[in-house]
Amino acid sequence: MRHRKVIQRHFKVRTKVKQRRIGKLKKFFGTLLFFLILIGVFSFISKKVYDFLLFSEKFEIKKIEVKGLETISKDDFLNSCGVKVKDNLINTYFTGLENKIKNNFREIKTLKIHRKFPDTIEFIVTERKPLAWLIDKDKNQFAVDEENMVFELKSLTDNIPQIEIEKDSLRKDGILLLREIKSKKSDLYFDILKLYNIKDRFVILLKNNIKIFWGEYTENSFNKKLYYLNKVMNDAAKRFNGIEYIDLKLYEEGRIIVKPY
Numbered sequence: 001m002r003h004r005k006v007i008q009r010h011f012k013v014r015t016k017v018k019q020r021r022i023g024k025l026k027k028f029f030g031t032l033l034f035f036l037i038l039i040g041v042f043s044f045i046s047k048k049v050y051d052f053l054l055f056s057e058k059f060e061i062k063k064i065e066v067k068g069l070e071t072i073s074k075d076d077f078l079n080s081c082g083v084k085v086k087d088n089l090i091n092t093y094f095t096g097l098e099n100k101i102k103n104n105f106r107e108i109k110t111l112k113i114h115r116k117f118p119d120t121i122e123f124i125v126t127e128r129k130p131l132a133w134l135i136d137k138d139k140n141q142f143a144v145d146e147e148n149m150v151f152e153l154k155s156l157t158d159n160i161p162q163i164e165i166e167k168d169s170l171r172k173d174g175i176l177l178l179r180e181i182k183s184k185k186s187d188l189y190f191d192i193l194k195l196y197n198i199k200d201r202f203v204i205l206l207k208n209n210i211k212i213f214w215g216e217y218t219e220n221s222f223n224k225k226l227y228y229l230n231k232v233m234n235d236a237a238k239r240f241n242g243i244e245y246i247d248l249k250l251y252e253e254g255r256i257i258v259k260p261y
Helices: 002-055 074-081 090-094 097-104 168-184 219-239
Strands: 063-067 108-116 120-127 132-135 141-144 150-152 162-164 192-198 201-206 211-215 243-247 257-260
Touching: 002 090, 063 074, 074 097, 074 120, 090 108, 097 108, 132 168, 162 168, 168 192, 168 201, 168 219, 211 219, 219 243, 219 257
Parallel strands: 063 120, 132 162, 162 192, 211 243
Antiparallel strands: 108 120, 132 141, 141 150, 192 201, 201 211, 243 257
16 A cells, blocks of 8 residues: 555656656747747848848939049049949948048048938048159159158149159158148248158259258257258348258258358
């Protein structure tokens, strides 16, 4: 009798364990089914949203605005970027548009792209300003700006000097020198015909054929050199009919050499 009760109790325990397992399995598969349905609904909605955003006529480009162009023609700009009327406005987020345009036009310094929903895209361009021009080893002419960025020279004018320095690190200092002269004494900058180097020292050739042996460029010495140069040039203009060169290389030793004609 006691043995039968033990068997019945053991059977009841096994039944409860089995029921718990079945309950857990039902709960697991119920939860799994819920998430599968949720994923399916989400995928369906996402596909509808995707199709609406990328293929709906609602977001077709109807107007393309380009502002700030100076030397680049609007047609060249638009042909290069590849954006056309009736293209999808949303899709322009995923085409690497900014990098593509900047790679095609090195003369672009900054580019902002504004998307005006639902149907307008606007490009705001800032072009680089040539600080000087140079000739490469193949005799091609290029412009270079104050950041030492070389780009296509659209037209050569007498307003910017030539820079004739092959070594890039030295040319960078030459660009800094021209930039500071333009900023501090623009009339001298516009009188410069050419900036070139003798070893690591800069020589400025003016349009009136006066040579200025500037020496090395350093930020700390620039203002003093410019001050003495201006003072010497004003004094020499009163005393001489013409000047062949002014040598500033030894100005720190109190020696500024002026050679008149």
